[in-house]
Amino acid sequence: MVRVFTATCAFAAALGCASAHSPSFIYKFDAANAAGVDGSIQVQYEGDDSTVATLTAALDFSGVDQEALAAFDGNCTEAVTSYKWHIHTNWNSTLDSDSFKQCSKAATGNHYDPLRACGTASEYIDEPDCKAKSLTYACNPESYAADPLKCEKGDLSGKFGGFQLGEDATVSEEWTDEHYPLPSENTPTWSIVLHAVCGTQTPRIACAVIQEVPHEYEGSEGSKHSDGSSNNGSGENNYGGGEEEHEGGEYHDQC
Secondary structure (H helix, E strand, O other), rough: HHHHHHHOOOOOOOOHHHHHOOOOEEEEEEEOOOOOOOEEEEEEEEOOOOOEEEEEEEEEEEOOOHHHHHOOOOOOOOOOEEEEEEEOOOOOOOOOEHHHHHOOOOHHHHEEEOOOOOOEOOOOOOOOOHHHHHOOOOHHHHHHHHHHHHHOOOOOHHHOOOOOHHHOOEEEEEEEOOOOOHHHHHOOOOOOEEEEOOOOOOOOOEEEEEOOOOOOOOOOOOOOOOOOOHHOOOOOOOOOOOOOOOOOOOOOOOO
C-alpha cells in the first residue's frame, strides 16, 4: 500500500509540473538570411491561459549592409539607428528568418489585430469601417497603458517603442505586456517584421517566423528550461512556401 501511495503521489506531482508550464515562443534572426540582423525576440508567458508575457529582445544590427539597404529602398541613404517591429499574420518563406521581398506585405501580411484597433496596416484595413478608424489610430506606450484597446495586439513598437540602437548597433531590452495575445492565439504563420526607420519611410528589411520553445524538466529539482538558443533546434520551418515577386519602383511595404 505504501508503494502504491508513493507512486500515485509521484505521478500526481509530475502531472502538476506538466500542467503548470509556461508557454514560450521565439523569433530567431540569422544574419546570413535576415539582411545582417542576428539574434532573437523571445516571448515567455506566465501561464497557459495568461495574457501576461515577458518579451526579451537580444538583437545585433551591426551586420546590416547599408549599401544593400539603400539599393532596396532609396530613402535609406544614411545609417539606420532605429527600427520598428510588429507581429504579422503570414509566413511565406522556407527559412526561419528572411529579408527584403520575403518580408513584404504579400509574404507576411499585415499586423495581427483581432479586436480591430485598426492602424493603417491592420489585417482588416480593407474593411471600410477599419479604414475609417485608422485615420485616428494613435498607439504609443502612454495610450496603451491607459487603454490597451488603443493598440493593435501586434503593434509592438507602438506599445513599447521602437528599437533604438546603441553605439555597438545592438538591442538588449525586456518588457512585460499584461495584454499580450493568449498562447492559444499564436499560430505557426506568425512572424515578427523589422522595419528600418528611414526618415518618414519604414521599409521592411528583416523578418522571422514564430517557433515554440520546448520545455524540459530536470531531475529532483524539477526545474524548467526554455532557452531558445539551446532547446530550439536549427531546422527550417516549412509553413507556406515559395517566394513572392517583389514589386518594382521606389515604394516598399512600410507597415
